[in-house]
Amino acid sequence: MSWRRSALPILAWGALLAAGALALDWVGYQRLVRAHASDLYLFVVAAAFLIVGLVVGMKVLAAKPRADFDGNPQAVASLGISAREREVLELLAAGHANKEIADRLGVSPHTVKTHVARLLEKLEAKRRTDAIARARALGILR
Structure with missing residues (x-):
């Protein structure tokens, strides 16, 4: 039990440092998004079209079940x-x-x-x- 008490402050400081790093990175990401907004929107639209194209293509090109063949x-x-x-x-x-x-x-x-x-x-x-x-x-x- 004593190791848990000593690890608790270490975990708290680690979580606090991680939150600070995340906040600093968030500011950097916000600048990146503002500077390259059109590029990011274009990427999102292209990715959406890619996913829609793949889904539609898989449905259209999917193997159709063959009717039973009796050989006439x-x-x-x-x-x-x-x-x-x-x-x-x-x-x-x-x-x-x-x-x-x-x-x-x-x-x-x-x-x-x-x-x-x-x-x-x-x-x-x-x-x-x-x-x-x-x-x-x-x-x-x-």
């Missing part, structure tokens, strides 16, 4: 695309080569070529990119 089963059925052909189409759209698709699906590259040829025929496309674009347009692919 009506189009798949009407074109007669099999489940395996759809898998091949998805892997084609992901940019995989025939060999990679064959390895992923556990089939030979010749089988993949056959699936691709049938897809081109069913989607009435001349190239793979045309088939992918047509499938996306029909809602078969995302």
Whole structure:
């Protein structure tokens, strides 16, 4: 308890000195504000616009929740695309080569070529990119 009694006057003097230093600094800050008022106002307005811009930008550019994707089963059925052909189409759209698709699906590259040829025929496309674009347009692919 004795250390608290001796520390009390030290804390009081410290608080008094801190208040004096704060008062002197306040006078300096008042001079600074008067001398550069337009600069400070400009800074405050710019900071406000920055904050508003960031908030609005985050809301506008926020990722929108995607609707559930069903792959347009009506189009798949009407074109007669099999489940395996759809898998091949998805892997084609992901940019995989025939060999990679064959390895992923556990089939030979010749089988993949056959699936691709049938897809081109069913989607009435001349190239793979045309088939992918047509499938996306029909809602078969995302």
